[in-house]
Amino acid sequence: METYIDIYLNTDGEKASIIEKKLKDMGLKTTIGEHDYMYDWGKIVDWSEVITLIDKIQTNLKGSGAILKFKTVR
DSSP states (O other): OEEEEEEEOOTTSOOHHHHHHHHHHTTOEEOSSSOSEEEEOSSOOOHHHHHHHHHHHHHHHTTSOOEEEEEEEO
């Protein structure tokens, strides 16, 4: 499974480079194309694990001004 994350930045928020570092430190990879970042689970996971990851990302980026969009696929 993979979870894709799209980031919408606020001009009054943190710089893109700071947000990128935070996401990469969490194990997300940058992508080129339809989505900005991807988390590769390496296996099939249940929805509670996806929600836990999303909670961690939200907590890590709190106050950054970023708006997030998530999409998880098998």
